[in-house]
Amino acid sequence: MTATLASTVDTMTLPARLLHHAHTAGDRIALRDKHRGLWRETSWRRYAERVAHVAAGLRSLGVRPGARVAIHSENRPEWVIADLAVQGIGAVAVGIYPTSPANEVEYLLHHSRTEVLIAEDEEQLDKALAVRDRLPNLRHLVVIDPRGVRVDDLLTFTELESRGATEDAAAEYASSVAELDPASTAILVYTSGTTGPPKGAMISHANLVAAGRTFTEAVGAGPRDEVLSYLPLCHIAERLLSVIDPVWAGSVVNFGEGGPSFTADLRDVQPTVFLGVPRVWEKMLAGVEIRMADASRLKRALYRFGMRHGRRIAPRRMTGAVRPADRFVLALCELLVFRALREKLGLVRVRTALSGAAPIAPKVLEFLWAIGVPVREGYGQTENTALCTLTPAGDVRLGAVGTALDGVEIRISDDGEILTRSAGVFQGYLDDPLATEAAVDADGWLHTGDVGVVDEDGYLRITDRKKDILITAGGKNVAPSEIENRLKVSPFVREAVVIGDRRPYLTALIGIEADTVGNWATRRGLAYTTYADLASKKDVRELVQSVVTEANRDFAAVAQVKRFSLLTKELDHDDGELTATQKVRRRAIADRFASEIEAMYR
Secondary structure (H helix, E strand, O other): OHHHHOOOOOOOOHHHHHHHHHHHOOOOEEEEEEEOOEEEEEEHHHHHHHHHHHHHHHHHOOOOOOOEEEEEOOOOHHHHHHHHHHHHOOOEEEEEOOOOOHHHHHHHHHHHOEEEEEEOOHHHHHHHHHHHHHOOOOOEEEEOOOOOOOOOOOEEHHHHHHHOOOOOHHHHHHHHHHOOOOOOEEEEEEOOOOOOOOOEEEEEHHHHHHHHHHHHHHHOOOOOOEEEEOOOOOOHHHHHHHHHHHHHHOOEEEEOOOHHHHHHHHHHHOOOEEEEOHHHHHHHHHHHHHHHHOOOHHHHHHHHHHHHHHHHHHHHHHOOOOOHHHHHHHHHHHHHHHHHHHHHHOOOOOOEEEEOOOOOOHHHHHHHHHOOOOEEEEEOOHHHOOOOEEOOOOOOOOOOOOEEOOOOEEEEOOOOEEEEEOOOOOOEEOOOHHHHHHHEOOOOOEEEEEEEEEOOOOOEEEEEEHHHOEEOOOOOEEOHHHHHHHHOOOOOEEEEEEEOOOOOOEEEEEEEOHHHHHHHHHHOOOOOOOHHHHHOOHHHHHHHHHHHHHHHOOOOHHHOEEEEEEOOOOOOOOOOOEOOOOOEOHHHHHHHOHHHHHHOOO
8 A cells, every 4th residue: 555655745634644644654553442351453554544445435335525424433443444534535524422312313314414324333223224214315324333233225334344445445545635625524513502403513624634733733742642532523522632633643542442441441541642521530530539438547648648738739730830849749649649549540641631621620620730630721612623722731720721722813702702713613504504604704703602701811711601691680690600510529419500590599400420429328328229219318418508508608699509409310311401412401401390490499
């Protein structure tokens, strides 16, 4: 394949960058995946070969430039191979969340006019089969793991790849990549749809390259870096970390076995670059606190010693102002506590830790910096290819999401909305010119829908989603997410939904964290059977009341939660209460729990 790659030097697209690495560093490791407990390796040369073969296989199915190919799977090498194969032949890759129910799968496939669906296994395939008769554009189904599948009109991913493994496949792929127009659409990313049906954001090859170039420079990513791919690849943040940045920088992407084995995968990989949404970081903190509660007296004492000094020094670590005396204390804490703790968490090698997708509570950030995990917050959206702000490495400020990345402009509109402009701003929403016009104005400014402020040093602080701001009966504006995130700092709280629009005071629907509250109950001899039974216990309500009382101390009277109701079920994507990215659908929650809400105002 090398001879056909020599002329591929213009890396204006991700597929071209892939071929560049295959030519210049073909034997270096590009991908690893865990199979039955063992890690397998794929070189850049083999990566490019598999992509070329899948691309040829798709062409044999009649996939042409502009056609849509959907990928419905958990994170695995076949996901990114299919993604780059689709992009490389000028078609458009569409990601579908593994948790999406059949009705959502139908909407996405129909709206995108998908022609080929690549499904992971029987579970995902069944969702498409249930609605296939209502999808006239869907011509071919491909399954990655065919175990248990009994369908005649079907190709396996292995068969798709094999039928494209011809002598000319590499040359044909390289030729196709060379002809790509950077301004053409590369991927469709569907928004989470918190207030309505998901919209298909059209992102170009040029958008992807701009994001790759900017982020790899911002974090200093390179061939020696390793990431663990675990968040849904449909989400633009994970696409950035598992496809865009590694292909641009030549980094290694690791695919674990996912699900319950995530913590073991993380310990195996010990990534150098790691992205965690706030929920991931919160669970790490909660897990450490639970383990310490059950630890020996000596371990608890060492942990308390380390945290006392770690938290004291953390503010100076955030700003790069660590004193000589601090270094001695930190070295002692490293030896006694922190290195072993980070190794257990899977973060002993991490040099760049990122948090995004939602605000992270200062308490969680302080904990991470205290134990030596240098977390930097960033801000971006699907509509700007996640290209907006990142906290500088040497000047972390609690409550801020950083400064504008290179080439990004930010300004605040008269009503407080955050506007951004950069090479990452998307092409618009598929088949929705009105929504596109509302999102991007004539001067190229993206209207993010978020409200915030930029301080004199250029640091952006986000207040809330513009549409989520509550106005109480007394006319006071309240940002619910700040209150909700403060409540969710507690290891005992999984979800918090603040209510109060046009109401005399604030209330909250609170969902407990089943694992941590269950552990707490067990250690106190409190018997329970189901989630609903646990949530109904008087002792549990008193526990959550203490969390609410503590959180209220951080807010003015108007922003304090006066009453709360414990949910008797976990919020679920299938029930329409959460989006695929686990964001709360406030309108659905207000309808479903209307009686509980009204009871808090009687």
